[in-house]
Amino acid sequence: MRIDRFLLVVILSSISLSSLAKDTDGVFAIKGVGVQQCKSFIVAASKDEPVLQQYAGYVSGYISAYNELESETFDLLAWQRLDTVMLLLLQGCKQTPESTVGGVISRVVKYFSSNAIKKNTEKVEVKGPSSSLYFYPEVISQIQEALKQQGYNIDDLWQAMEKYQQDKKLIGKSPFDQLILMKLLYGKK
Incomplete structure (x- = not known):
């Protein structure tokens, strides 16, 4: 499945990096493969390298942590599948290859936050x-x-x-x- 480039540009451009600030200096610690520059992720994706599982684990963990720590959020991605989010991450990285994987996924997650499910209810x-x-x-x-x-x-x-x-x-x-x-x-x- 290919995500429309226009849609991705809208998603990534609608979020200012300053809105992601976590301390008084506007930075927060990124762990694991999230510290990798996007160009490393792009190469891994183009070669379908085994390290992609680590990136997928990072994204899943990031989303789970968001669900746990963000007030009034039960499920950030109530219908989106991991492969869709990984494609958005790849497209975002292609637009900003010098960014970190953590920085790009932060922007993607922030974009989806407006439609997060607030409370666990029966489907x-x-x-x-x-x-x-x-x-x-x-x-x-x-x-x-x-x-x-x-x-x-x-x-x-x-x-x-x-x-x-x-x-x-x-x-x-x-x-x-x-x-x-x-x-x-x-x-x-």
Whole structure:
């Protein structure tokens, strides 16, 4: 899956680095592979090196720590998969190869924070013609609101997403695939 470059530019440019400051001097300690320059990650990704598992572990740990430490956050990435976040990290690193991996993932995570799930709730089924998916009620509300803002009838959410997918000419096995949801929920920010 390829993340649209425009979408990534919007994500990364919407976050100022100063908003990530943690001490009075505006810095914080980065650990593990997060200290690596992006160009190292780019090389590892291009060669599909085993060290990519360390980067994925770093990203998963970063997200888990965010979920634990950020007030009013249960799940930062309620529907996004790790591979999607890794692709965003790769694209961000390609834009700023001298940055650290930790710096780029901080910006990506900060961008997603506005849609974080605040409270653990039971997931709700969204039925399709031959399968079902489960989302937190907050995610369903975010999807419905984004569709309504673009003029879609949300009486049948699956059909509304299929129509959105067709109208935007987006490729995916399901109208709820990662790229389609990224376009819908983050394409205008």
